[in-house]
Amino acid sequence: MEISKKVQDILRHLVIDSWQSEPHQQHQNYAERRYQDVKRLTSKLLDWTGAPISLWFEAMSYVCYVTNMTANASIDYAIPIQKLTGSTPDISPILQFVFYEPVYYRVHKPGFFSESRELSGQFVGIAENVGHALSYKILNEKTAIIIFCSVVRSAMDTAFHNRKVPTDQDSEPFALFKIKN
DSSP: OOOSHHHHHHHHHTTOOOOOOOTTOGGGOHHHHHHHHHHHHHHHHHHHHTOOGGGHHHHHHHHHHHHHHSOBGGGTTBOHHHHHHSSOOOOHHHHHOOTTOEEEEEOOSOOOTTSOSEEEEEEEEEOTTSSSTTOEEEEETTTOOEEEESOEEESOOGGGOOTTSOOSSSSSTTGGGSOOO
């Protein structure tokens, strides 16, 4: 809670009411309810995808991105980002990959023909402030570093596996994600 003179001056200048909920009465603060939803959905996303808990921040960011781009019943089924900006959002980036999906991404370094121009990684989000609308956050499997890349394709399609990409399991890349009968 901020009640200093400086904060009061800022609130008055921006014509913002100063209101606090009672202690231990979270139901009075509407943002608390939304935050509970985000935490619940993040937990489900990590469970469903099998992503490591160390990616909790990326998962939460992804949940917030998707939540802001989809209709919300509490605002008469409007899209939150559309209410904020006044323009219809493009949901194409959401439809491309599933969180923690194995992907191949383009490497922009010259190499020999025997070397692959792709590396394998995991999709961990949409790069909102880097590149164009279809730029993604990719977790490099070897270095565990998140990079931004727009030249990305799914590694789930077995007909188009890149056999030059080195994997820990030579014959079964991404065997962890296969469905066992």
